[in-house]
Amino acid sequence: MINKILIANRGEIAIRVVRACRELGIKSVAIYSDEDTQAMNVRLADEAYHIGPSNPSESYLRIDKIIDIGEKCGADAIHPGYGFLSENSDFALACKKSGIIFIGPSSETLELVGDKMRCKAMMKKAGVPVVPGSDGTLEEVEKALDLANEIGYPVLVKSAYGGGGRGIRLANEEKQLRQEFEMAAMESKSAFGRSALYIEKSLSKIRHIEFQLIRDAEGNSLHLFERECSIQRRHQKLIEMSPSPAVDPETRDRIGMIATKIADISDYLNAGTAEFLRDDDRNFYFIEINSRLQVEHPVTELVTGVDLVKLQIQIASGKTIPFKQSDLKLNGCAIECRINAEDPLSDFVPSFGTVPSCVIPYGPGIRVDTYLFPGCRVSGYYDSLIAKLLAWGRDFDEAKGRVKNALNEFYVEGIQTTIPLYKTIIDDPAFIIGDLSTDYLDRFKIFDKVHIMAKEYMKKNVDAIVATALLHNVLVKRGIDMQQKTNKRSRWKEKGTFAQGLNYGI
Ligand code: ADP
Ligand code: ADP
Ligand code: MG
Numbered sequence: 449m450i451n452k453i454l455i456a457n458r459g460e461i462a463i464r465v466v467r468a469c470r471e472l473g474i475k476s477v478a479i480y481s482d483e484d485t486q487a488m489n490v491r492l493a494d495e496a497y498h499i500g501p502s503n504p505s506e507s508y509l510r511i512d513k514i515i516d517i518g519e520k521c522g523a524d525a526i527h528p529g530y531g532f533l534s535e536n537s538d539f540a541l542a543c544k545k546s547g548i549i550f551i552g553p554s555s556e557t558l559e560l561v562g563d564k565m566r567c568k569a570m571m572k573k574a575g576v577p578v579v580p581g582s583d584g585t586l587e588e589v590e591k592a593l594d595l596a597n598e599i600g601y602p603v604l605v606k607s608a609y610g611g612g613g614r615g616i617r618l619a620n621e622e623k624q625l626r627q628e629f630e631m632a633a634m635e636s637k638s639a640f641g642r643s644a645l646y647i648e649k650s651l652s653k654i655r656h657i658e659f660q661l662i663r664d665a666e667g668n669s670l671h672l673f674e675r676e677c678s679i680q681r682r683h684q685k686l687i688e689m690s691p692s693p694a695v696d697p698e699t700r701d702r703i704g705m706i707a708t709k710i711a712d713i714s715d716y717l718n719a720g721t722a723e724f725l726r727d728d729d730r731n732f733y734f735i736e737i738n739s740r741l742q743v744e745h746p747v748t749e750l751v752t753g754v755d756l757v758k759l760q761i762q763i764a765s766g767k768t769i770p771f772k773q774s775d776l777k778l779n780g781c782a783i784e785c786r787i788n789a790e791d792p793l794s795d796f797v798p799s800f801g802t803v804p805s806c807v808i809p810y811g812p813g814i815r816v817d818t819y820l821f822p823g824c825r826v827s828g829y830y831d832s833l834i835a836k837l838l839a840w841g842r843d844f845d846e847a848k849g850r851v852k853n854a855l856n857e858f859y860v861e862g863i864q865t866t867i868p869l870y871k872t873i874i875d876d877p878a879f880i881i882g883d884l885s886t887d888y889l890d891r892f893k894i895f896d897k898v899h900i901m902a903k904e905y906m907k908k909n910v911d912a913i914v915a916t917a918l919l920h921n922v923l924v925k926r927g928i929d930m931q932q933k934t935n936k937r938s939r940w941k942e943k944g945t946f947a948q949g950l951n952y953g954i
Contacts, residue, residue, distance in 0.1 A: 450474055450524045450549065450765045455493065456514050456539075457529030460817045460836065461741070462489035465527045468757035477521050479514065481507035483827045488819045495521055502829045508532045511539050518548050525549035525764055527757075531831060534740040535562055535611070551764040553717045553739050561714055561737040565608040565646045571734050574713050576706055579725065579733045581648035589629045592647050596625055599649045605629055607636035608644035613683030615639065618650055651727050653885050656680065657692050658723040658738075659707035660748045661716065662759060664768045669711045671704040671722075672748050672756075673778045678884040679873065681796060686866065687873065688744040689783045690751045693844070693882025694726060700778075703732050708773075710737065719745070719760050725886075743786065743833065746817060750782035750840040780840055781847040785855070787818075787835040789826045791864035792898060799864040800828040806861060809854035813840040813847070816854075826863055834865070844882075848874060872898045 452475040455465045462478060466489055469476040478493035483502035490496040497517045500507035507513070509532060518526055526543055528534035528551065537558035543550040552558070561567045565585050572578045580599045585608055586592045596603045596619070605628050607615030617632045619625035629645065637643040660672040676692030677685040691700070707722040714737065721738040745756045754776075763769065790796040805822045818835035820826075826834055837854055841847030852874045858867055873879050878892045885891065 454518045454523040461529040527551045582646045585644040602650040604650045605632040609640035655726045663711045663716045669708040781844045785837045785870045788832040788866045792869035800826045807859040809857035813850045
């Protein structure tokens with residue numbers, strides 16, 4: 449029986465978990481760093497404890513401190529969210545040792561799937577299709593060169609412990625592979641503490657398609673269909689949707705079954721994701737398991753009606769999954785845009801500070817998971833994700849129309865966001881016909897289109913300033929207080945920055 453859950457995370461996902469606890473009548477406990485004293489999850493949780501300085505290594509990544517708070521406040525379970533310690537087998541083990549339920553897989557499973565190379569080799573042995581590449585980690589560059597000659601360039605150098613798009617390097621020929629291998633070894637060592645590298649054939653014109661998994665302690669293994677996550681920058685997802693325009697019902701069943709088999713092989717417990725790449729010849733290749741709740745889990749919630757966080761808590765408390773595979777139906781279409789505090793016009797440079805005001809959209813079919821509120825802080829210490837904008841529709845067109853409305857209504861003052869980029873994508877012909885691939889942004893020169901949109905905004909802005917000046921003259925002549933009368937008409941003038949104006953659609 450779980451009565452109290454400590455949420456070992458921050459931001460929108462911490463709020464998401466508080467809400468699930470509330471619905472289930474479970475007490476929730478927040479932890480917060482110096483930077484997050486005023487955060488929304490801290491205000492919403494039943495209890496909140498300070499964990500340390502803003503730097504994650506001194507707060508949200510401190511296993512000892514978190515377990516200590518968990519024990520002192522009497523938490524029965526810990527929900528790790530995503531990122532931070534969510535896939536850390538030592539953390540799961542520490543929870544177990546102190547008698548606290550870790551809401552996720554066992555530490556053994558986390559260790560297995562956390563080593564991407566080992567996991568891939570195990571799945572290959574079991575007949576799961578994987579991307580051609582090394583069967584184990586490569587200690588020396590000479591071995592990598594031999595293998596690259598065998599499978600053919602281009603190849604990717606990957607870190608066995610990489611994640612969040614980090615630790616992946618492309619090599620088109622021998623000399624480059626030597627350089628990248630060396631760089632990757634150093635990077636992997638400093639970022640993940642270990643330099644285990646492997647290589648993989650770099651596939652071209654691919655889609656990233658993943659399956660949501662759920663498995664209980666009795667071994668019931670189900671999939672909740674796919675999510676298409678091909679719109680990415682630097683191997684990180686930006687827009688996700690379900691269903692994928694590239695998956696027909698037969699493929700959904702076939703790959704879904706492979707995904708549930710992957711969960712069985714790794715003795716998986718709770719919610720997870722099996723990630724695949726799909727090439728132009730419709731072949732699917734397994735790449736990794738994400739052993740946690742996924743950022744984009746609400747996409748699946750909208751098309752299946754299943755609350756994944758509540759289900760996670762129920763499975764962690766020993767309950768079996770209350771439905772069968774055949775009970776699940778994929779209903780309509782859901783699209784998610786990850787709103788990041790980054791400037792899409794300047795190579796996604798992070799943008800942070802206080803948000804004096806914001807307008808969060810709503811309306812038919814709209815869901816926004818966010819930690820924003822007027823006056824909140826967007827910190828440079830943490831992940832740049834500030835909100836997830838989701839729309840559900842009976843079909844893709846309806847969902848797309850709703851996302852577009854919501855993007856036009858979404859306003860975040862004081863920082864740059866990825867909203868202008870999504871406004872461009874949502875009207876892009878390739879996006880509309882579902883011609884997606886992981887190089888989508890480059891292939892369709894999306895950034896050129898964002899810049900054109902920005903220029904049009906500038907032009908409109910200049911016209912507006914001229915119009916306002918003319919109006920000013922007329923009004924002054926009439927002896928009327930110009931300020932009052934023009935405020936409404938020159939809305940764009942007050943908006944300050946360029947990208948903010950774009951956020952407003954003017
Ligand atoms: P998702 O599909 O859930 O977004 P990601 O692989 O992008 O999966 O990771 C989710 C979150 O966890 C992101 O916020 C990412 O920055 C973070 N993350 C994942 N793995 C790592 C890692 N090894 N090091 C640092 N951050 C990570
Ligand atoms: P991470 O653990 O960082 O999420 P993944 O292995 O899941 O790393 O890959 C992240 C992204 O990198 C994929 O969605 C895809 O865009 C790209 N990628 C990974 N492997 C390959 C490959 N073999 N060929 C081409 N692109 C790949
Ligand atoms: Mg991945």
